[in-house]
Amino acid sequence: MKWAKVLFFILMAFIVVAAFIFYSKVFVYLIGAVIFSYVLDPAVTWLEHRRIPRWLSVLFVYLTVAGLIAWFTSRMIPDIVAQANNLIAILSQEGGINKDILLEVPFLHGIHEYTLNLDARIPGLNISNEFTNILDNATGFMAKLPKVLLDNYSIIIGAVSFIGMIPLISFFLLKDKHKLRKGALKLSSNRYFEMAIIILGKIDSTVGTYLRAMIFEVVAVSIMASIALSIVGVSNPILIGITAGLTNIIPYFGPFVAGGLAVLTVLFEGGPLIAIVYAAIAMWAVQVVDNNIVYPLVVGTTINMHPLLVLLTVLAGGWYGGILWMLISVPLAFLTYTLVGVLYTNLKEYKII
Amino acid sequence: MKTSWQWLKSLFSRPQTYLRYRAYPLFAELGSYDLYLLDDRMHERKFKIGETIFESGYPVEVVYFIRSGEVAQSGVYSSNQERIVSHPQQLGLLDMFHCEYRSSTAIAKTEVLIDAISRAELLDYMKARPHCGVKILEAVCKDFADMIFAIAKES
Numbered sequence: 351m352k353w354a355k356v357l358f359f360i361l362m363a364f365i366v367v368a369a370f371i372f373y374s375k376v377f378v379y380l381i382g383a384v385i386f387s388y389v390l391d392p393a394v395t396w397l398e399h400r401r402i403p404r405w406l407s408v409l410f411v412y413l414t415v416a417g418l419i420a421w422f423t424s425r426m427i428p429d430i431v432a433q434a435n436n437l438i439a440i441l442s443q444e445g446g447i448n449k450d451i452l453l454e455v456p457f458l459h460g461i462h463e464y465t466l467n468l469d470a471r472i473p474g475l476n477i478s479n480e481f482t483n484i485l486d487n488a489t490g491f492m493a494k495l496p497k498v499l500l501d502n503y504s505i506i507i508g509a510v511s512f513i514g515m516i517p518l519i520s521f522f523l524l525k526d527k528h529k530l531r532k533g534a535l536k537l538s539s540n541r542y543f544e545m546a547i548i549i550l551g552k553i554d555s556t557v558g559t560y561l562r563a564m565i566f567e568v569v570a571v572s573i574m575a576s577i578a579l580s581i582v583g584v585s586n587p588i589l590i591g592i593t594a595g596l597t598n599i600i601p602y603f604g605p606f607v608a609g610g611l612a613v614l615t616v617l618f619e620g621g622p623l624i625a626i627v628y629a630a631i632a633m634w635a636v637q638v639v640d641n642n643i644v645y646p647l648v649v650g651t652t653i654n655m656h657p658l659l660v661l662l663t664v665l666a667g668g669w670y671g672g673i674l675w676m677l678i679s680v681p682l683a684f685l686t687y688t689l690v691g692v693l694y695t696n697l698k699e700y701k702i703i
Numbered sequence: 704m705k706t707s708w709q710w711l712k713s714l715f716s717r718p719q720t721y722l723r724y725r726a727y728p729l730f731a732e733l734g735s736y737d738l739y740l741l742d743d744r745m746h747e748r749k750f751k752i753g754e755t756i757f758e759s760g761y762p763v764e765v766v767y768f769i770r771s772g773e774v775a776q777s778g779v780y781s782s783n784q785e786r787i788v789s790h791p792q793q794l795g796l797l798d799m800f801h802c803e804y805r806s807s808t809a810i811a812k813t814e815v816l817i818d819a820i821s822r823a824e825l826l827d828y829m830k831a832r833p834h835c836g837v838k839i840l841e842a843v844c845k846d847f848a849d850m851i852f853a854i855a856k857e858s
Contacts, residue, residue, distance in 0.1 A: 399831050401736060528743035535746055540754060547746075547821045548764045555823070699762050 383519035387527070388561045390415070394524050408524045412517065426588065433586035453485070545700045552692045557685060563648040564599060564681060570644050571595040571636060575608065578632035584612050585619060594636065599677050600664055602657045609633040655684060724818070726791045727768045728846060732838040740832070744824040750811040757795065759808045765819045767794040772815030778807040784857075787812065796843065797850070 373380075390411050397407035453462055465478040523530070531550070538546035576591030584590065594608030612629040655663075660680055667679025697703045721742035724730045730738065748767075750756055756767060759778050769790050776786045776794060788794055794809050799822050829836030 395831070399740070532746060540748060540750055540756070543746075543748060543819070544757065544761070544765050547819075548762065551764075551821055551823045696762075 379515050379519060382516040383523055385561055386516050386520040387523040388558045389565055390520070390524060391527065391558065392562070405525050408521055411524075412521070429588055430592070433589040436586055453482075542700070545696055545702075549692060549696050552696075553689055556688050556692065560681070560685060560688075563645070566648050567598060567640065567644060568595040571598045571640055574636045574639060575633065578636050579612060579629065582628040582632045583625065584616055584629050584632070586615060590615065594633065596677060598640065600660070600680050601655065602660050603664060605633065605637050655680070655687075659683075723770075724768075727793065727818075728791065729768075729793065729796075729839055729842045731842065733835055737832060737835045741820075741828060744820050744828060746819045748817045748819050750815040750817065752811055752813060754811045754815075756809040756811060756815070756817070757805050759805050761805050763795060763798045763803060763805055764822050766796050766799055766822065766825065767809070768818040768820075769793070770816040770818055773812040774809050774815055775812045776807050776809045793846075796846065800843075 390408075393411045393414075394404065394407045397410055398404050402410065453459055462478065462481060465481045469475050469478050535543065535546055535550065572592045572595030574591075575594035576587045579587035579590055590608055590612050593611055594605070597604035597607040600607075609630060612633055613626050616625045616629050663679045663683045664676050667675040667677075670679075694703075719735065719739075721738045722735060724738050724741055724745070725733070730741065733741065747770075750772075756774060757765075769788060769792055771790055774788045774794060776788050777784075788809070795805070798804075798806055825839075829839060
């Protein structure tokens with residue numbers, strides 16, 4: 351009898367591994383569909399509580415989302431493309447940036463004049479040469495910047511386009527949410543049923559709340575940054591605003607990326623020094639509103655991760671899979687950390703470990 | 704013709720099994736659509752004779768409603784007396800209101816069929832449907848009052 355049990359478990363393990371290998375290619379689609387259904391679930395549940403059958407609620411929500419995407423595409427995409435072309439034109443004027451072009455920028459020109467003045471006063475200092483060397487190195491990086499931006503935006507857009515499949519999978523996840531949950535809990539034995547229900551509930555609420563909050567924040571910061579940058583007169587506000595929203599996913603460091611992009615745009619357009627200050631203040635104001643109003647209201651707490659761990663996670667994500675992984679690595683690490691915490695606490699409380 | 708119509712109708716109508724929850728005092732006043740939504744959150748569990756349903760000292764998360772069979776509950780309010788719980792009574796409701804860990808142990812005395820709902824899901828349900836929440840809380844108050852009178856009678 352015992353041998354039969356062991357054989358059964360070996361067979362089950364074999365089937366699970368085989369299924370995992372067989373379905374591994376569609377695993378990414380499934381994760382995408384899970385995220386999608388987590389975001390839409392509150393709207394579907396809200397409609398269901400108003401006596402609309404769940405499958406019809408899912409359809410209503412799908413139609414609304416499709417309408418919003420269609421509106422956004424028709425109204426915003428042409429502007430974003432125009433702004434992207436404008437930004438690329440600024441960053442790669444006349445066959446590429448060189449230090450002479452940079453030295454024409456009023457702010458940098460002022461610094462160069464100052465270093466020349468210092469060199470004239472202090473013999474052997476030669477600081478102006480060092481300054482032009484730094485500009486030389488920076489131009490090398492900036493010349494590649496439009497390509498890097500374009501390449502990675504196409505990766506992000508490419509990643510978004512694979513979602514043709516995601517709404518379909520997500521439809522079943524949303525419609526049969528309760529059946530799937532019941533089915534998963536049915537697998538647990540009576541002894542561990544209560545623990546399984548706690549763990550599943552906590553994972554569900556943590557992941558759901560976090561994902562919804564993150565997407566809400568991306569949209570909120572994108573809109574706020576676009577408006578703030580338009581007010582202070584920075585060009586390409588929508589593109590920089592969307593970049594601000596996306597990079598805001600990375601705590602501590604993300605906001606600086608969009609802030610830097612806004613300042614660079616003003617700098618290369620030859621705007622006055624005060625315009626740079628305005629752009630920086632606008633981005634700072636967006637962060638103040640986000641950190642003190644949007645995030646606490648939506649999530650209630652911030653990601654409790656040490657800045658060093660965030661930095662290492664972002665670097666590791668970047669090495670592993672470029673900008674897309676840099677964006678998702680911190681949420682992924684945070685969710686993994688939280689889930690391990692939930693598992694550990696409950697296994698301990700039920701005296702299993 | 705009539706038979707074909709009934710057959711066609713049966714394809715689109717689901718058996719209204721969720722109406723059985725009305726037998727439990729907590730949900731007696733709920734409408735059929737409320738019960739239909741409640742059914743999504745209920746989990747059916749079967750326990751063999753002698754199997755432990757829950758044990759004192761473990762975390763509280765689930766309220767159990769007995770559909771059939773008998774359960775022996777010991778240690779309620781620190782008493783040594785064993786209490787027999789059967790359909791349509793429930794287990795674990797008091798613990799849910801006043802502590803984080805089970806104050807009693809429940810063991811199946813016969814084969815038991817149970818409808819179980821988690822605390823988080825019940826609270827979510829009550830929050831989403833306040834009119835149901837009020838009815839459930841009224842029933843809970845009545846249940847507690849009955850329990851207090853029973854204890855007073857015993858002592």
